[in-house]
Amino acid sequence: xxxxxxxxxxAPLYLDCDTGVDDSLALGxxxxxxxxxxxxxxxxxxxxxxxxGAVNTLDxxxxxxxxxxxxxxxxxxxxxxxxxxxxxxxxGRNGVGDxxxxxxxxxxxxxxxxxxxxxxxxxxxxxLRVVAVGPLTNLALALRADPTLPERxxxxxxxxxxxxxxxxxxxxxxxxxxxxxxxxxxVLEADWDVTLVPLDVTMANLLEETDRKALLEAGTxxxxxxxxxxxxxxxxxxxxxxxxxxxxxxxxxxAIAVGGVTPTVAPRVPVVVDVTDGPGRGQTLCDxxxxxxxxxxxxxxxTRVVLATDxxxxxxxVERLRTL
Amino acid sequence: xxxxxxxxxxAPLYLDCDTGVDDSLALGxxxxxxxxxxxxxxxxxxxxxxxxGAVNTLDxxxxxxxxxxxxxxxxxxxxxxxxxxxxxxxxGRNGVGDxxxxxxxxxxxxxxxxxxxxxxxxxxxxxLRVVAVGPLTNLALALRADPTLPERxxxxxxxxxxxxxxxxxxxxxxxxxxxxxxxxxxVLEADWDVTLVPLDVTMANLLEETDRKALLEAGTxxxxxxxxxxxxxxxxxxxxxxxxxxxxxxxxxxAIAVGGVTPTVAPRVPVVVDVTDGPGRGQTLCDxxxxxxxxxxxxxxxTRVVLATDxxxxxxxVERLRTL
Numbered sequence: 001x002x003x004x005x006x007x008x009x010x011a012p013l014y015l016d017c018d019t020g021v022d023d024s025l026a027l028g029x030x031x032x033x034x035x036x037x038x039x040x041x042x043x044x045x046x047x048x049x050x051x052x053g054a055v056n057t058l059d060x061x062x063x064x065x066x067x068x069x070x071x072x073x074x075x076x077x078x079x080x081x082x083x084x085x086x087x088x089x090x091x092g093r094n095g096v097g098d099x100x101x102x103x104x105x106x107x108x109x110x111x112x113x114x115x116x117x118x119x120x121x122x123x124x125x126x127x128l129r130v131v132a133v134g135p136l137t138n139l140a141l142a143l144r145a146d147p148t149l150p151e152r153x154x155x156x157x158x159x160x161x162x163x164x165x166x167x168x169x170x171x172x173x174x175x176x177x178x179x180x181x182x183x184x185x186x187v188l189e190a191d192w193d194v195t196l197v198p199l200d201v202t203m204a205n206l207l208e209e210t211d212r213k214a215l216l217e218a219g220t221x222x223x224x225x226x227x228x229x230x231x232x233x234x235x236x237x238x239x240x241x242x243x244x245x246x247x248x249x250x251x252x253x254x255a256i257a258v259g260g261v262t263p264t265v266a267p268r269v270p271v272v273v274d275v276t277d278g279p280g281r282g283q284t285l286c287d288x289x290x291x292x293x294x295x296x297x298x299x300x301x302x303t304r305v306v307l308a309t310d311x312x313x314x315x316x317x318v319e320r321l322r323t324l
Numbered sequence: 325x326x327x328x329x330x331x332x333x334x335a336p337l338y339l340d341c342d343t344g345v346d347d348s349l350a351l352g353x354x355x356x357x358x359x360x361x362x363x364x365x366x367x368x369x370x371x372x373x374x375x376x377g378a379v380n381t382l383d384x385x386x387x388x389x390x391x392x393x394x395x396x397x398x399x400x401x402x403x404x405x406x407x408x409x410x411x412x413x414x415x416g417r418n419g420v421g422d423x424x425x426x427x428x429x430x431x432x433x434x435x436x437x438x439x440x441x442x443x444x445x446x447x448x449x450x451x452l453r454v455v456a457v458g459p460l461t462n463l464a465l466a467l468r469a470d471p472t473l474p475e476r477x478x479x480x481x482x483x484x485x486x487x488x489x490x491x492x493x494x495x496x497x498x499x500x501x502x503x504x505x506x507x508x509x510x511v512l513e514a515d516w517d518v519t520l521v522p523l524d525v526t527m528a529n530l531l532e533e534t535d536r537k538a539l540l541e542a543g544t545x546x547x548x549x550x551x552x553x554x555x556x557x558x559x560x561x562x563x564x565x566x567x568x569x570x571x572x573x574x575x576x577x578x579a580i581a582v583g584g585v586t587p588t589v590a591p592r593v594p595v596v597v598d599v600t601d602g603p604g605r606g607q608t609l610c611d612x613x614x615x616x617x618x619x620x621x622x623x624x625x626x627t628r629v630v631l632a633t634d635x636x637x638x639x640x641x642v643e644r645l646r647t648l
Contacts, residue, residue: 154515164488171611172604203616240616270495276602280496285603287495292527294562 011154011295012124013257014117016074017250018046018134018176019056021091022231025207025317026159026250027057028226031064032052032320033175033258036129038066040120044074044178045083046134049093051076055135056096062104064065068241071106074113075137078180087175090236097232100223113138114145121152128152131257132187133159133250135176140183143190149324150192155173159253160184161198161271170282174199177273178282185273188284193310194303195263196271197256202249205313209234209244220295222324231255246283248313256306259318265308267295334361335478336448337581338441340398341574342370342458342500343380345415349531350457351381352550355388356644357582361455362390364436364444368398368409370458370503372419375400377458378432380420386428387546388648395430398437399461399542403494411499414560420601421556425549437462438469445476452476455581456511457483457574459500464507467514481571481579484508485522485595485608487594487629491542494606498523502606504580509597511610518627519587520595521580522608525630526573529637533558533568538642546648572637580630584640589632591619 013036017023030038041061043053054073061069077083092098109116117138121128130153132139139156142149160176161184169175177184188194212234215227234244255261270287274280286305290296293308337360341347358410365385367377378397385393400409416422433440445452454477456463463480466473484500485508491497501508512518536558539551558568579585594611598604604628610629614620619631 164490166488166612168613171596171609171613172607175412242617272495272603274602274604276600276604278598278600278602278604279596279609280598280600280602280604280607283496283604285495288490289492289495291490293566 011129012037012039014040016122016132016138017044018044019053020047022250026254028321029251029254032323037256038069040116041071041072042138044134044138045076047091048086050074058104058106059101070109072109072113072116080182092232097229099228114142117142125152129154130156135180135293136183136187137180140186150190157195157253157257159197159250163198163200163286165200173282175221181273181275181282185275197253198307202252203247205248205252207246207314211314211318223321250316252313261313262310263306264310266304266306268297268301268304270301271303326402335453336363337453338359338364338444340366340462341458342368343377344371346574350578352645353575353578356647364440365395366398366462368458368462369400371415371592372410373554374398382428382430383425384555394433396433396437396440397616400622404506421553423552441466448478453478454480460503460505460507460511464510474514481519481577481581483521483574487522487524487610489524497606505597505599520629521577526576527571529572529576531570531638535638535642542646547645574615575641576637585637586634588634590627590628592621592628594625595627
C-alpha cells in the first residue's frame with residue numbers, strides 16, 4: 001500500500017484589483033488554482049473606476065460559477081488627489097475591452113473593500129494571503145484603519161513598479177504605483193513581507209495570438225470571454241512590441257503568489273516610493289546596487305523585488321484558464 | 325602612384341574634470357589620441373576639490389611632457405549648496421590614490437575654467453569639442469555667463485547618470501550628476517547635442533590587474549604613474565566586483581568622444597534631471613520607453629544616452645596609455 005500525502009489545504013487569498021483586462025486574467029488564474037481559495041475581492045480605481053471594477057469582477061465570477069466569492073467596492077480616489085478617469089484606450093471604457101459581459105445580477109457587498117479585507121484578516125488570521133494588482137489605495141486605507149493588519153496577513157504580493165526598467169506612465173513610473181504613490185509608500189513601509197512584481201518581469205511575459213485563440217476555443221464558460229476581452233488590449237500593445245500581444249502584468253503577480261511561477265532573482269532590498277511632485281513621482285526606487293555581487297539581500301529589507309523568474313507564464317496561464 | 329589621404333586635422337577638445345583616478349586615465353587617453361588636440365582643461369570639485377584637481381592635472385600633463393596645455397581652476401561649489409568634500413576612500417585624499425606625483429611646478433591659468441572654456445569656444449568656434457567627466461558646474465556657469473556657447477561647440481560628451489542601471493551614490497543617483505543636479509539640468513536643457521555616457525556602460529568596462537601591470541611596466545614617462553595611481557581605486561572596487569579592478573567611467577566617455585569606442589545602442593531621448601529634494605535627487609530620468617521597439621530616437625530630443633558599445637575599452641585604452 002502506498003499513501004498519497006494529503007494535499008496542502010488551499011490558502012485563503014484576498015485579491016485587490018482594478019478590473020481591467022489583465023486583472024481579469026489574474027482573477028481567472030486564481031479561480032483555476034487549487035493551491036488557493038479566493039475568499040474575497042476588493043476593487044479600486046485604476047484601469048477603471050472602483051465601482052465598474054467591482055461590476056466586472058462580479059460578472060467574471062458569475063461566468064466561472066463562483067457567485068460565492070464576496071466582492072466589495074473600494075476607494076474611488078487615491079489617498080491624495082482625485083481619480084484620473086482611467087485608460088479607456090487600453091482597457092476599454094468599461095475596463096473589459098468594451099466587451100459586454102453577461103451581467104451577473106449580483107450586487108457588491110454592503111461594506112467597503114477595506115472592511116472586507118479587515119474582516120477576512122480576522123477570519124483567516126495568520127493565514128490570509130493578499131495579492132494586489134491595482135493601485136494600493138485600499139491597502140493603505142486598511143493599514144490606516146487598523147495598523148495591526150500585517151500581523152494577520154501571511155504575505156502580500158504586489159504587481160507594481162519598475163526597478164531597472166522603463167516605466168509605463170512616465171519614464172520611471174508604473175501605473176499601479178503612480179496612480180497612488182502615497183498609498184504605495186504606506187504599504188511598502190508597513191510591517192510585512194512584500195513581493196513586488198515590477199515591469200522588469202511583467203513586460204518579459206507575453207501572451208500571443210495563439211494563446212488568445214486557445215482561450216477563445218476552450219469550449220468552457222469563462223475562458224472564451226477572456227479571449228474576447230483581450231482583443232482591444234492586444235491592439236494597444238502593437239506600438240510597443242510590433243505585433244498584437246499582451247504583457248502579463250497582473251497574472252504574473254498572481255502566479256508568483258500561487259507558486260505557478262518561481263522567482264529566480266528576487267533580492268530583498270530597500271524600496272522607496274517617490275511621493276514628490278518632481279519628475280520621478282510614483283517611481284519605486286529599488287536599491288539594487290548589489291547588482292555585480294549577485295544581488296544579495298539587504299539586511300532589514302522587507303520587500304522582495306522580482307527581477308527574473310524560472311519559466312514563461314503564458315503556457316501555464318493558458319492551461320489553467322482553459323479549465324474555466 | 326597612389327595617394328594617401330591626408331589625415332583629418334586633430335579636433336580641438338576641452339576637457340572638464342575632477343581629477344580623480346579615472347579622470348587621470350581619461351586625460352592620458354586624450355593626450356595619446358591623435359584624433360584630437362587637447363587645447364585646455366578645466367577643473368571642478370567632485371572626486372577632489374577643484375584646486376587639487378587642477379594641481380593633479382598639471383602634474384600629469386608635466387609627466388606627459390605637455391606643459392603647453394592650459395589648465396584652469398573651476399568652481400569649488402555646486403551651483404546650489406556647498407561642496408561635500410569628495411571621496412578620499414575612493415580616489416585618495418589627493419585625488420590620485422594618495423600617490424605623490426612629481427610636482428609640475430606650473431601654475432594654473434589666472435582665469436577660471438569658465439573663462440578658459442569661453443575663450444576656447446571663440447578661438448575654435450564651431451569646431452571645439454567638449455568632454456565633461458566631473459560635475460557639470462563649470463558648464464552650467466559658462467552657459468549662464470554666455471548662453472550663445474552652444475553655437476560654438478561642435479559636441480559635448482558627458483560621463484554621468486544612470487539610465488536602466490543602479491546609481492553609485494544612491495539607488496538611482498550617479499556621482500557626477502548627483503554632485504550638482506541643478507548644473508546638470510542646465511546643461512541638458514541647453515541648445516546642444518549631448519552624448520551621455522552613464523553607468524549602464526561604464527560599469528560594463530573594467531580594467532583588470534593585468535592591465536594595470538601593463539601600465540606599470542610600460543617603461544614610459546606617464547603610464548607607470550597611472551598604474552600606481554590605480555592601486556587604491558582597484559581596492560575600492562573589491563566589494564562591488566569581488567576582485568581588484570576598476571570601472572572605466574571617465575575614459576569611456578573620452579573614448580566615445582574620440583571614436584575609439586563606438587556606441588551601438590544610443591537613442592536620442594528626453595533626459596530630465598531630478599532636482600527635487602526627494603529620494604530621486606540627482607537621477608537622470610531617461611525616457612527609454614522605446615525599449616521593445618529597438619529604442620527609436622524621440623523626435624526633438626538632443627541627448628543621446630549610450631546603452632551599449634561595440635567593443636571593450638580596456639585593451640584600446642591600455643594600448644594608447646602605454647605610449648605616454
